Amino acid sequence: MARIVRFHEFGGPDVLKLEELSEKSPAKAEVRIKVSAIGLNRAEVVFREGRYLERPEKLPSQIGYEASGTIDAVGDGVTTFKIGDKVGTIPAFSMSQYGVYGESAIVPVTAVSHFPDSLSFEEGASIWMQYLTAYGALIGYSKIKPGDFVVVTAASSSVGYAAIELINAAGATAIATTRTKAKKQNLLDAGASDVVVTDDEDLVERVAAITGGRGANVIFDPIAGPIVKKLAEIAAPGAVIYEYGALSGAETPFPLFQALRKGLSVRGYSLFELTGDPAKLELARSYVFNALKDRKLKPLIDKTFKLDEIADAHRYMESNQQNGKIVVTV
Amino acid sequence: MARIVRFHEFGGPDVLKLEELSEKSPAKAEVRIKVSAIGLNRAEVVFREGRYLERPEKLPSQIGYEASGTIDAVGDGVTTFKIGDKVGTIPAFSMSQYGVYGESAIVPVTAVSHFPDSLSFEEGASIWMQYLTAYGALIGYSKIKPGDFVVVTAASSSVGYAAIELINAAGATAIATTRTKAKKQNLLDAGASDVVVTDDEDLVERVAAITGGRGANVIFDPIAGPIVKKLAEIAAPGAVIYEYGALSGAETPFPLFQALRKGLSVRGYSLFELTGDPAKLELARSYVFNALKDRKLKPLIDKTFKLDEIADAHRYMESNQQNGKIVVTV
Numbered sequence: 001m002a003r004i005v006r007f008h009e010f011g012g013p014d015v016l017k018l019e020e021l022s023e024k025s026p027a028k029a030e031v032r033i034k035v036s037a038i039g040l041n042r043a044e045v046v047f048r049e050g051r052y053l054e055r056p057e058k059l060p061s062q063i064g065y066e067a068s069g070t071i072d073a074v075g076d077g078v079t080t081f082k083i084g085d086k087v088g089t090i091p092a093f094s095m096s097q098y099g100v101y102g103e104s105a106i107v108p109v110t111a112v113s114h115f116p117d118s119l120s121f122e123e124g125a126s127i128w129m130q131y132l133t134a135y136g137a138l139i140g141y142s143k144i145k146p147g148d149f150v151v152v153t154a155a156s157s158s159v160g161y162a163a164i165e166l167i168n169a170a171g172a173t174a175i176a177t178t179r180t181k182a183k184k185q186n187l188l189d190a191g192a193s194d195v196v197v198t199d200d201e202d203l204v205e206r207v208a209a210i211t212g213g214r215g216a217n218v219i220f221d222p223i224a225g226p227i228v229k230k231l232a233e234i235a236a237p238g239a240v241i242y243e244y245g246a247l248s249g250a251e252t253p254f255p256l257f258q259a260l261r262k263g264l265s266v267r268g269y270s271l272f273e274l275t276g277d278p279a280k281l282e283l284a285r286s287y288v289f290n291a292l293k294d295r296k297l298k299p300l301i302d303k304t305f306k307l308d309e310i311a312d313a314h315r316y317m318e319s320n321q322q323n324g325k326i327v328v329t330v
Numbered sequence: 331m332a333r334i335v336r337f338h339e340f341g342g343p344d345v346l347k348l349e350e351l352s353e354k355s356p357a358k359a360e361v362r363i364k365v366s367a368i369g370l371n372r373a374e375v376v377f378r379e380g381r382y383l384e385r386p387e388k389l390p391s392q393i394g395y396e397a398s399g400t401i402d403a404v405g406d407g408v409t410t411f412k413i414g415d416k417v418g419t420i421p422a423f424s425m426s427q428y429g430v431y432g433e434s435a436i437v438p439v440t441a442v443s444h445f446p447d448s449l450s451f452e453e454g455a456s457i458w459m460q461y462l463t464a465y466g467a468l469i470g471y472s473k474i475k476p477g478d479f480v481v482v483t484a485a486s487s488s489v490g491y492a493a494i495e496l497i498n499a500a501g502a503t504a505i506a507t508t509r510t511k512a513k514k515q516n517l518l519d520a521g522a523s524d525v526v527v528t529d530d531e532d533l534v535e536r537v538a539a540i541t542g543g544r545g546a547n548v549i550f551d552p553i554a555g556p557i558v559k560k561l562a563e564i565a566a567p568g569a570v571i572y573e574y575g576a577l578s579g580a581e582t583p584f585p586l587f588q589a590l591r592k593g594l595s596v597r598g599y600s601l602f603e604l605t606g607d608p609a610k611l612e613l614a615r616s617y618v619f620n621a622l623k624d625r626k627l628k629p630l631i632d633k634t635f636k637l638d639e640i641a642d643a644h645r646y647m648e649s650n651q652q653n654g655k656i657v658v659t660v
Contacts, residue, residue: 272593
């Protein structure tokens with residue numbers, strides 16, 4: 001038996017139920033992990049609400065993309081991992097079929113990776129979603145380099161912090177935005193060269209000043225909605241604005257005249273572009289693994305909860321107070 | 331003396347006045363062309379209205395991007411062209427400084443090209459805007475190839491026809507859209523594999539049928555506005571939607587959920603990205619020159635006007651009846 005988080009209906013944090021279920025065996029090309037820590041993502045909040053890119057095949061549904069732990073069973077055909085291996089899960093599966101919130105999790109072997117020994121299980125559950133998401137856009141597609149200015153909006157999320165670290169690792173300049181002063185110092189500590197507090201400061205003026213009027217070469221934005229017109233104003237000629245979320249909830253305009261004038265791209269982006277392509281994924285995975293090993297990257301953990309506090313952990317994520325990753329220890 | 335078209339105020343076609351002015355000498359790095367034919371572009375309609383990406387430095391203003399003729403004077407430092415050369419103008423200058431509507435035109439030498447001898451002056455005035463515009467997006471950026479489906483909206487413009495020819499030259503499949511049946515046969519004759527008559531047919535269904543459900547890899551659209559949501563529906567995963575105009579006049583939405591789900595880019599694009607970069611421009615110019623020489627491309631001329639009918643020629647362009655290039659002979 002193992003305690004597993006499931007939800008029987010879509011809704012708020014309290015639909016997440018911790019249930020005692022009999023443990024299953026991994027099928028062909030799957031592994032089972034005795035979970036030590038779970039990393040939370042906003043995708044799971046939206047999945048729980050029934051508003052994610054994909055919906056559960058049926059209810060009750062499991063949930064969760066990221067966990068770390070120790071392999072305690074392997075299915076047929078698994079040769080790359082063995083029982084006892086310390087691993088984490090890569091969100092390279094559909095939550096309609098797999099979920100990792102619980103004491104035990106079964107995932108496809110293609111969604112498993114070792115992580116450097118220097119990292120704790122909490123850190124091991126805080127790697128793949130954040131670094132791969134930021135990597136795919138910033139390194140994979142935009143190949144950011146020294147001299148580039150990269151704007152990271154809503155920067156105090158786990159993906160935001162990961163982006164700041166990757167931008168610094170690539171030698172580019174990270175400009176972070178955050179709504180209030182509360183997280184400004186944390187963002188500077190994490191490596192942002194500048195932080196724009198959007199409730200108090202004019203984004204367009206600040207970015208013009210920071211970049212000497214050149215504008216941002218790459219913009220990495222999970223907010224969408226009306227802010228995209230401002231992002232187009234701060235964009236340099238030829239810039240790409242990555243939209244990787246829909247936090248605003250409002251209709252998103254395409255900034256046609258700025259885009260025509262400056263040759264801007266607004267690009268929808270999700271990690272699935274990377275996880276759906278084994279060759280791209282392995283390139284990204286090994287880049288991140290090595291950067292973690294070389295301590296160029298270090299997951300920032302904000303707060304940990306216990307497994308039976310899973311609803312509180314979701315509530316905390318929805319409060320937007322976090323600085324970095326929210327982790328549940330098992 | 332030479333008859334030159336100028337406008338003293340922004341407005342409708344009748345603000346274009348044919349005026350007898352004394353001929354000027356080309357300055358350093360400029361050439362003067364005795365004009366034989368002028369190619370019309372929608373950019374000039376919008377410039378005349380004062381609504382273009384750039385505005386005249388002062389009024390009265392000259393106007394016009396494309397002309398062909400014979401060089402009759404060269405400025406200091408011009409070594410690549412000589413008096414008597416048969417040339418056309420590339421829209422690689424600002425209309426706030428230069429204009430080619432008239433019997434005589436001065437342009438920077440960097441905005442001049444020979445064209446194959448097999449072409450008439452009318453055809454020579456119908457090359458660079460249309461082919462370079464389509465080339466920059468389709469070949470330069472998207473590197474279209476056999477197997478790609480490319481949707482060309484509002485396809486009966488000169489740029490639309492040029493795009494269809496370039497798509498065929500690259501071995502890809504051109505799907506053209508047009509509002510009414512009137513131009514369907516012309517588009518098929520020009521090389522469109524399929525034509526969607528958007529007043530009568532459902533674009534989404536037709537493109538799904540034509541592409542076997544795969545969608546369009548590249549979309550080349552001068553309309554913008556609400557149609558962009560439909561274009562996102564017909565786009566294949568990873569597709570790029572180029573927006574190179576603003577014909578609709580309405581606000582343009584960014585199709586966020588389709589873009590997130592399929593990794594779509596919506597990209598503002600103008601020819602200035604190419605003409606502002608001498609290396610890129612020369613690559614494009616020589617590709618087009620050679621394809622014209624090899625008769626893989628052939629400018630499609632819709633209708634010719636006389637120079638003193640310039641207002642009528644603009645009125646005709648604004649009527650949206652044209653199939654291909656509108657040319658004024660001098």
